[in-house]
Amino acid sequence: MASSHDADATGITRRKSLAAIAGAGALGLAGCTQSGDGGDGGDELSGPINIAGSSTVFPLMSAVMEDFANEHPGVDPDISSTGSGGGFSNFFCTGDTDFNNASRPIQPEEEELCAENGVEFVELIAATDALTVVVNPDADFVDSLTTEELAQIWEADPAQTWDEVRDEFPNEEINRFGAADTSGTYDYFIEAILEERGHTSDYQATEQDNTIAQGVAGDQYAIGYFGFAYYSQNPDQLKALGIDDGDGPVEPSLETASSGEYIPLSRPLFTYPSIESLGEEHIAEFARYFVEQTTNEELVAGDVGYVPATEETQEEQMSILEDAIEQAQG
Numbered sequence: 619m620a621s622s623h624d625a626d627a628t629g630i631t632r633r634k635s636l637a638a639i640a641g642a643g644a645l646g647l648a649g650c651t652q653s654g655d656g657g658d659g660g661d662e663l664s665g666p667i668n669i670a671g672s673s674t675v676f677p678l679m680s681a682v683m684e685d686f687a688n689e690h691p692g693v694d695p696d697i698s699s700t701g702s703g704g705g706f707s708n709f710f711c712t713g714d715t716d717f718n719n720a721s722r723p724i725q726p727e728e729e730e731l732c733a734e735n736g737v738e739f740v741e742l743i744a745a746t747d748a749l750t751v752v753v754n755p756d757a758d759f760v761d762s763l764t765t766e767e768l769a770q771i772w773e774a775d776p777a778q779t780w781d782e783v784r785d786e787f788p789n790e791e792i793n794r795f796g797a798a799d800t801s802g803t804y805d806y807f808i809e810a811i812l813e814e815r816g817h818t819s820d821y822q823a824t825e826q827d828n829t830i831a832q833g834v835a836g837d838q839y840a841i842g843y844f845g846f847a848y849y850s851q852n853p854d855q856l857k858a859l860g861i862d863d864g865d866g867p868v869e870p871s872l873e874t875a876s877s878g879e880y881i882p883l884s885r886p887l888f889t890y891p892s893i894e895s896l897g898e899e900h901i902a903e904f905a906r907y908f909v910e911q912t913t914n915e916e917l918v919a920g921d922v923g924y925v926p927a928t929e930e931t932q933e934e935q936m937s938i939l940e941d942a943i944e945q946a947q948g
Contacts, residue, residue: 663900664692671705671719672802673827674845675744675887678922679719682911686904693900701825702802706731713737716895717905720888721747721802721845722809738893740942742909742935745918746925748846748875749806749883752831752856756838759787762860762867765811765882771841772796772807774816780839788839794821795833795842801825807843810882831856845887846870850923876925887924891939897946905943909935 669679676699683695700709702720710718711732724732724741732739751768753760759780763771767784770777771792780787797804799817808817822833827844834842835855849858849870860867863881874880889908895901911917912927912935919926927935 662692663690663903664694665898665900666694666696667717667901667904668709668715669695669697669717669719669889670700670709670715671717671889672702672721672887673699673797673825674721674747674803674847675719675889677847677851678745678887678918678924679717679889679908681917681922682908683904685911685917686907690900690903693904699825701798701800701804703728703805704800704825707800710739710890710892711735711737713892716892716901718890719744720890721885722806723888724890725805739890740893740938742889742891742905742939743927743931744887744889744908744912744924745922745927746875747885747887748870748872748880748925749803749810749843749885750846750849750870751841751843751859751861751883752834752849753841753859754834754836754838755855755857757857760784760859761857762862762869764862765864768861769811769815772818772821773812774818776818776820790839793833793837793840794818795830795840796821796823797827797830797844798823798825803844806885810885845924846872846875847923872919872923872925884925891942893942893946895946896939896943902943902947905939906936909939 676697680697683697687693687695702722705715705718706720706724706728709715711728713735751763770783772794777783777792779789779791781789797807804817824830827848830842830844831848831852834840835852849856858870860869861880861883862868868874868880870880870883875884878884891901891905896905909932913929913932915926918924
């Protein structure tokens with residue numbers, strides 16, 4: 619697995635490979651044993667790194683890990699896309715993974731579960747996402763929705779046909795594809811759009827965002843939502859909708875997410891390393907490398923499709939991380 623930051627063509631290859639990885643929902647790089655560009659102690663770090671959690675953060679974590687494993691072939695990573703909540707409940711807070719990726723902050727009940735099992739952690743900001751609502755490119759009747767219309771489509775007792783949402787829309791059944799209830803994206807969508815109205819169970823729920831993309835791409839009257847990276851990997855197969863929160867439609871993009879115009883669906887993304895795991899040098903070094911890469915525009919924005927962290931945010935996160943590493947190794 620060669621490092622892929624050398625040319626635009628490689629970036630395209632990286633993006634296609636990330637789309638394929640995301641569809642599979644797991645990344646193992648144990649076979650990546652080529653010598654990389656070297657780095658300090660590149661042949662000295664070794665050991666497993668186990669990561670679960672958010673499908674939204676998965677492509678970013680996978681891209682960073684690919685480069686790290688290339689430089690440190692003794693490292694044996696295992697990254698799974700389980701959803702933020704599924705990762706916390708089933709793996710991280712039970713002490714079975716070293717990191718949990720999340721597309722929303724850890725919840726109080728998850729913190730309690732971690733505490734019960736003696737799992738201490740720190741929260742690190744990974745990037746900013748524009749949660750994206752997509753339809754089929756042949757859905758020429760809709761280019762944008764208001765937040766109220768979006769809620770009507772996805773609430774617990776939802777509109778069944780498009781013309782129930784807006785009179786001029788066709789009298790065709792709405793086919794919904796979205797995040798499973800173990801997903802941080804699901805939680806965030808409820809918080810930002812649905813609030814007390816609940817989330818419909820009348821939809822195709824999945825933890826694999828490429829499944830959402832494929833479902834919407836194959837159905838003229840379908841609608842779905844997921845992280846911007848998955849739209850940016852499929853721009854010809856999907857149409858992203860502008861979202862109108864009262865001041866006119868705003869289309870999702872790195873620019874509108876970064877500027878704060880894309881409301882209420884721009885959101886921070888996180889990863890949570892276990893403090894105990896940071897006591898192992900190869901895991902601490904990967905955590906440092908990950909935070910370093912959060913400002914890498916070519917990787918975060920170009921290869922993956924998220925808004926990189928600012929230099930100020932990166933410095934703050936590195937300070938938090940170093941304090942945790944000192945606690946783990948001190």
